[in-house]
Amino acid sequence: MVLDLADLIARIATDMASRKDRGRPADYIPELAKTSPDQFGIAIATVDGQMMVGGDADIGFSIQSISKVFALTLALGKVGDQLWDRVGREPSGNAFNSITQLEHEHGIPRNPFINAGAIVVADVNLGGHQPRVAIGEMLRFVHYLSGDDSIAINEGVAASETATGFRNMALANYMRAFGNVRHPVDLVLGSYFHQCAIEMSCRQLALAGRYLMLDGRHPDGGRVVSPRRARRINALMLTCGHYDASGDFAFRVGIPGKSGVGGGILAIVPGRASIAVWSPGLNENGNSMLGTQALEMLAEETGWSVFRG
Numbered sequence: 001m002v003l004d005l006a007d008l009i010a011r012i013a014t015d016m017a018s019r020k021d022r023g024r025p026a027d028y029i030p031e032l033a034k035t036s037p038d039q040f041g042i043a044i045a046t047v048d049g050q051m052m053v054g055g056d057a058d059i060g061f062s063i064q065s066i067s068k069v070f071a072l073t074l075a076l077g078k079v080g081d082q083l084w085d086r087v088g089r090e091p092s093g094n095a096f097n098s099i100t101q102l103e104h105e106h107g108i109p110r111n112p113f114i115n116a117g118a119i120v121v122a123d124v125n126l127g128g129h130q131p132r133v134a135i136g137e138m139l140r141f142v143h144y145l146s147g148d149d150s151i152a153i154n155e156g157v158a159a160s161e162t163a164t165g166f167r168n169m170a171l172a173n174y175m176r177a178f179g180n181v182r183h184p185v186d187l188v189l190g191s192y193f194h195q196c197a198i199e200m201s202c203r204q205l206a207l208a209g210r211y212l213m214l215d216g217r218h219p220d221g222g223r224v225v226s227p228r229r230a231r232r233i234n235a236l237m238l239t240c241g242h243y244d245a246s247g248d249f250a251f252r253v254g255i256p257g258k259s260g261v262g263g264g265i266l267a268i269v270p271g272r273a274s275i276a277v278w279s280p281g282l283n284e285n286g287n288s289m290l291g292t293q294a295l296e297m298l299a300e301e302t303g304w305s306v307f308r309g
């Protein structure tokens with residue numbers, strides 16, 4: 001049977017619109033709590049250059065932790081495998097903002113996608129500059145990946161997190177005590193909070209993720225990362241991209257994915273598709289409830305999986 005992707009996307013969007021249990025938007029960042037959980041969007045960029053969308057695919061949302069994928073890509077470009085002296089590559093089995101492992105593991109975060117790991121990555125990306133330089137570099141990178149210069153930072157969200165991000169301040173200060181954060185904490189967090197506050201639509205996010213379905217190539221032919229690095233970033237998304245629910249996401253969906261507390265998920269089917277879903281209501285692990293369900297339905301009906309030959 002030939003896969004009718006446009007029809008499937010329409011069915012997923014209709015199904016998600018009818019769901020009653022939609023989770024709750026994050027409220028520990030006050031600005032995010034204002035988002036209505038009624039929204040759902042999906043966008044799929046396919047390897048043959050098509051773009052298919054459903055629902056609220058053109059509404060911008062806070063990409064939050066999904067930015068950690070782009071930040072990791074930049075940091076690996078700057079320091080290469082030396083990054084792994086300062087950040088691990090193991091699933092944490094803990095919440096995204098947990099501090100408990102850091103003491104036993106001497107200030108080395110388990111992986112680059114939990115908050116502690118992403119703060120070290122932000123420290124690397126700062127590279128002795130002011131936050132606005134690192135933030136500018138990150139925005140330019142996302143513009144290049146998506147081919148869309150209109151993507152911007154929501155300053156209200158960044159300010160909201162700067163005012164309330166006490167756990168991240170604790171994590172950063174704790175790692176500074178171990179020497180694993182090297183710049184002043186306020187500069188590192190200034191950069192980190194702004195990267196999290198980048199606003200993108202599902203369409204823009206699916207476009208930005210294409211290098212990860214294309215073995216590290218930009219669709220215009222340029223190389224973003226080597227094929228090996230693209231495989232490794234995808235591996236980290238699969239094993240660590242949903243925090244203590246990463247195993248469940250691999251079990252239910254079976255493709256690399258990175259979630260954010262804004263309710264977005266970027267998911268990659270290597271060699272086939274770059275997918276973005278968004279719905280602001282979160283499940284108990286801080287991942288989009290409907291976004292996960294939509295990806296499960298998509299994987300089930302397409303057969304897309306990294307565990308299938």
Ligand code: DON
Pocket residue numbers: 063064065066096097115161168193196259260261262286287
């Ligand atoms: O640092 C934080 O807590 C947020 N800026 C990002 C956390 C996040 O998106 C976790 N994802 N599910």
